[in-house]
Amino acid sequence: MRDHEGALIKAMIAHLAADDGIKSRLGDPARIWDQPPTGAVFPHLILGRSESRPVAADGGGMEHVLTLTCASTFGGAEEARAVAAAVRARLQEADLSADGVRTVSVRVTFTDVFRPGDFKRAFAVMRVRAVTEESG
Numbered sequence: 001m002r003d004h005e006g007a008l009i010k011a012m013i014a015h016l017a018a019d020d021g022i023k024s025r026l027g028d029p030a031r032i033w034d035q036p037p038t039g040a041v042f043p044h045l046i047l048g049r050s051e052s053r054p055v056a057a058d059g060g061g062m063e064h065v066l067t068l069t070c071a072s073t074f075g076g077a078e079e080a081r082a083v084a085a086a087v088r089a090r091l092q093e094a095d096l097s098a099d100g101v102r103t104v105s106v107r108v109t110f111t112d113v114f115r116p117g118d119f120k121r122a123f124a125v126m127r128v129r130a131v132t133e134e135s136g
Contacts, residue, residue, distance in 0.1 A: 004052065005064065007100070010098045011101075012047070016045070016091070017030040026043060036071075043072040049067040055131060061131060063129070063130075065129055067125065073121050087126060101132050102132065104133055105130065106130040109127050
């Protein structure tokens with residue numbers, strides 16, 4: 001069985017980073033990481049928690065729930081909301097593939113935009129549901 005999780009994350013980062021709308025918000029190259037570097041520039045998008053489970057179907061399917069978090073220091077929630085909207089639009093039923101794995105479906109199922117009590121940052125937390133299968 002192939003590494004569905006790794007392939008999905010690789011394909012998702014490449015797909016998001018190739019979008020002009022995402023690059024206009026997260027820089028070029030887009031600041032999308034699974035671990036931000038020390039002194040990371042804001043805003044940026046972090047791929048965090050990842051859950052996967054087998055799907056009882058042909059093709060060795062897997063269901064994934066990923067958490068993406070945009071962190072912003074803009075001085076309000078506007079920038080975080082804009083990044084979330086761009087991510088949602090770009091991922092909606094995207095055709096993602098890498099390393100012999102392709103998506104059957106992908107979509108953002110939940111978004112929470114908030115500012116912690118210190119009001120120094122804003123966050124947009126998104127949950128992405130994807131189903132993958134081996135492509136060959």
